Amino acid sequence: MRIKKTVKFLYLALFFCFSPILQVNATTPKSVTCTRTEYREEYIPGTKSSPGYVKSYEVDVVIPCGGQRQAEKIDDNDCSEGTVIGGLLGAGLALSSSRGKDRFWAVPAGGTAGALIGCQVDGG
Numbered sequence: 001m002r003i004k005k006t007v008k009f010l011y012l013a014l015f016f017c018f019s020p021i022l023q024v025n026a027t028t029p030k031s032v033t034c035t036r037t038e039y040r041e042e043y044i045p046g047t048k049s050s051p052g053y054v055k056s057y058e059v060d061v062v063i064p065c066g067g068q069r070q071a072e073k074i075d076d077n078d079c080s081e082g083t084v085i086g087g088l089l090g091a092g093l094a095l096s097s098s099r100g101k102d103r104f105w106a107v108p109a110g111g112t113a114g115a116l117i118g119c120q121v122d123g124g
Contacts, residue, residue: 034065079119086118087111 038061046052094110095103 033062035060036063037061077123079122082118082120082122083115084118086121087115090114090117 038059040057040059042055042057044053044055088111090113091107091111093114094106098106
């Protein structure tokens with residue numbers, strides 16, 4: 001009975017460790033184009049007997065959509081890997097360097113500090 005509980009716990013731990021790897025990243029399509037209507041004027045020259053005039057018309061111009069400019073501004077630095085590794089290293093360091101009742105507060109504090117440092121090292 002005890003072995004089954006241990007195996008179940010191991011499976012759950014592995015599932016939660018590798019769940020960030022299974023995430024799907026959605027991207028925006030890159031072949032989308034937008035149009036803009038531009039007003040244009042063209043001078044048609046004339047002669048003495050037939051004076052010139054201005055011809056006005058509108059043209060649809062293909063331009064890149066604003067989604068590309070917004071995509072460049074998005075900060076998608078993900079520091080989840082660095083947070084997990086830093087938290088484990090910090091908690092392990094705190095566990096090995098503390099004794100007795102000090103472990104009660106040292107392990108969570110070391111894990112938190114390690115997670116913050118790991119996130120910064122990972123690029124977040």
